[in-house]
Amino acid sequence: MPVDLNNALPLAWDSATLDADTKAMLDNLQPNIVRSHVREHLSVLFVRFNDMAEGRAYLRRLATTKMKSARKHLQEVRDFATGRRRGTPYVGVGISKAGYRDLGHSVEDVRKFGDKVFRDGMKRRIAEVADPPVDQWERVYQREIHAVILIGDAEQETVTALRDEIVGDLPESARLLGEETGQGMRNPAGDGIEHFGYVDGRSQPLFVRDEVDKEPKQHWNPAFPLSNVLVPDPFSPDPDRHHGSYLVFRKLEQNVRAFKEIEQELADGLGLTGSDRDRAGAMLVGRFKDGTPLTSKRTAGGGPVSNDFTFDADTGSKCPFSGHIRKTNPRSFGRDVLMARRGQTYGERTDEPWDDSPPASRPSGEVGLLFMAFNGSLVRQFEFTQQQWVNNADFENPATGHDPVIGQGDRDIKVSFPKVWGKPEVSLPQGQVPQTVTMKGGEYFFAPSLAYLRNL
Numbered sequence: 001m002p003v004d005l006n007n008a009l010p011l012a013w014d015s016a017t018l019d020a021d022t023k024a025m026l027d028n029l030q031p032n033i034v035r036s037h038v039r040e041h042l043s044v045l046f047v048r049f050n051d052m053a054e055g056r057a058y059l060r061r062l063a064t065t066k067m068k069s070a071r072k073h074l075q076e077v078r079d080f081a082t083g084r085r086r087g088t089p090y091v092g093v094g095i096s097k098a099g100y101r102d103l104g105h106s107v108e109d110v111r112k113f114g115d116k117v118f119r120d121g122m123k124r125r126i127a128e129v130a131d132p133p134v135d136q137w138e139r140v141y142q143r144e145i146h147a148v149i150l151i152g153d154a155e156q157e158t159v160t161a162l163r164d165e166i167v168g169d170l171p172e173s174a175r176l177l178g179e180e181t182g183q184g185m186r187n188p189a190g191d192g193i194e195h196f197g198y199v200d201g202r203s204q205p206l207f208v209r210d211e212v213d214k215e216p217k218q219h220w221n222p223a224f225p226l227s228n229v230l231v232p233d234p235f236s237p238d239p240d241r242h243h244g245s246y247l248v249f250r251k252l253e254q255n256v257r258a259f260k261e262i263e264q265e266l267a268d269g270l271g272l273t274g275s276d277r278d279r280a281g282a283m284l285v286g287r288f289k290d291g292t293p294l295t296s297k298r299t300a301g302g303g304p305v306s307n308d309f310t311f312d313a314d315t316g317s318k319c320p321f322s323g324h325i326r327k328t329n330p331r332s333f334g335r336d337v338l339m340a341r342r343g344q345t346y347g348e349r350t351d352e353p354w355d356d357s358p359p360a361s362r363p364s365g366e367v368g369l370l371f372m373a374f375n376g377s378l379v380r381q382f383e384f385t386q387q388q389w390v391n392n393a394d395f396e397n398p399a400t401g402h403d404p405v406i407g408q409g410d411r412d413i414k415v416s417f418p419k420v421w422g423k424p425e426v427s428l429p430q431g432q433v434p435q436t437v438t439m440k441g442g443e444y445f446f447a448p449s450l451a452y453l454r455n456l
Ligand code: HEM
Pocket: 194, 195, 196, 198, 199, 200, 201, 202, 203, 204, 252, 253, 254, 285, 287, 324, 325, 326, 328, 329, 338, 339, 341, 368, 369, 371, 382, 385, 386, 390, 405, 406, 437
């Protein structure tokens, strides 16, 4: 029987009564899709094969010697939590449409991928998502990338050693086109943050029972069906039981200095004083720096980072409709649009991203987010989010503006901000805040089943 990807019940992966098909699915699925894998240190390799047989043999070796299954990962997380032992590193693989062709799949064959956006590749989609022209991307992304290899662990030494082995094993015919290094950042509370200094990665669609059980669920149901991230792997030996996921990779550079100046200008412009000044940045992101949702509270603080909320009682006087988390997850609809975000920050900092140092001490480039997300459909999820929600100034309500964090395209309309939290009084219409995140390149990949890779 095919695994029912639309089942809304979270995966009870360790249940004695787990059916054989779901077990086979988890034994053949890459980790980091249905549950996030530790990747505090991350190496991202971009490879081109150039020889079909050697490329296939390389990936087969990688899968059989270095990659573990999603089920093994879930077991490792359980073992770690019970204090038994640390888990093993993560190795993941994504193949682009050009990669599938180079590995010997015909154009006809590649049509078996239902997702048109994947079949196009990212370079052909710039108009749809308002990306910069390809000749402005970093060199590596201008080239034809066949595969991405992700190597993640809690320790840098482990990642470096594994990266060297994996690169060293590349056949003569293959090229390492380029690589990125990701490195997690944390605030003093220990929560993961991004370069603007805000807690990131808190809200995710959850698929596994252990994770769902830990969440409060009074307002927001964090459990999602597997269809948000999985599709049958068309080239696997048994697509009913072997699954993969569409992986979007985008290198997003952040101009932190400009963002910090914008926060201050907005606070000044609205006349915000004292601790209320932090509300300026929170209106752009939708959460305060410590992760407190702006729709729930007028100030930051007060316990663990909440994800149990909706925007139902908020007409935009608390969290503006344009706020990044409101744009990317309106919560009262669009659940099938949510992706599993698995990115990592990149770039070295000498300052502390979470403190109140002046903007002049902040980096204006060379740092950012290696945005990665797993999708059941790039059309319905990543591209839809970027195109219809984030870049759309009229989403949900007319003239509410682009997503100030990741919106792309002309920000030509004027917008207003609430002056007092929860009160109807708004500022005079003003120009939207300038764009501070720049897309430097990327690609769409498919993370195939282990069964496919082992059978190459
Ligand atoms: C959430 C920052 C790019 C989609 C968040 C949060 C932050 C953040 C601080 C709040 C933490 C959380 O709720 O988990 C950024 C920055 C980006 C970036 C700085 C670029 C440099 C993107 C992109 C997308 C995206 C490209 C998709 C097109 C989301 C989604 C959420 C989120 C879906 C969760 C919303 C929710 O469920 O409440 N982001 N993000 N982000 N972001 Fe981003």
